[in-house]
Amino acid sequence: MIELDEIDRALLRALARDATQSASALGRRFGLSQPATWRRIRRLEEGGAISGRRLRLNAEALGFGVTVFLGIKLATRGRVSLEDFERAVSAIPEVQTVEHVLGLFDYRLRVVARDLPDFERVLRRRIMTLPGAGEVEANVLLSEERLPGPL
Structure with missing residues (x-):
């Protein structure tokens, strides 16, 4: 199990809401530089806390009611x-x-x-x-x- 601090948890919550956010935007939001944010995200991916980023399609809008x-x-x-x-x-x-x-x-x-x-x-x-x-x-x-x- 990967050890998480408060910033890691905040990053995970933010990415769970919208995985398209850039490391730069996330860094500004949480008081980190873009490289520091990117390193944290990579560590979370390598540690298994993030197992991918998915696009969520709206089945009904695509004709599957x-x-x-x-x-x-x-x-x-x-x-x-x-x-x-x-x-x-x-x-x-x-x-x-x-x-x-x-x-x-x-x-x-x-x-x-x-x-x-x-x-x-x-x-x-x-x-x-x-x-x-x-x-x-x-x-x-x-x-x-x-x-x-x-x-």
């Missing part, structure tokens, strides 16, 4: 490897996240679709035909009140 969370229980444990299932499900473009979980289901997926008929097509033709796919439970997202933020 339905988000569904799927719980999937593998039908034939032992006959299909987890890696084979994960590789196959990850290749489906509508599947945004694949989480291997403990509980009633083996996997939890976040799937986007244009509308419910499009989701049904993705479910029937792509997800249910995956190696080992068994029982499925779908939960349609009605609203998202809290967006992911810093830890």
Whole structure:
């Protein structure tokens, strides 16, 4: 675990809100020079506190108006490897996240679709035909009140 001081924590909060901020702008904000800020950011990246910077797309604005969370229980444990299932499900473009979980289901997926008929097509033709796919439970997202933020 990397040791963090107050400036490191402030940098992480600022970058979590907007990862496009320059080291120069961040330095001015926190009373550091641009090189000192850049060194801190590099140390945070190398230490694993920052594992990348992502662009967050608005699925609805891009025509994907339905988000569904799927719980999937593998039908034939032992006959299909987890890696084979994960590789196959990850290749489906509508599947945004694949989480291997403990509980009633083996996997939890976040799937986007244009509308419910499009989701049904993705479910029937792509997800249910995956190696080992068994029982499925779908939960349609009605609203998202809290967006992911810093830890």
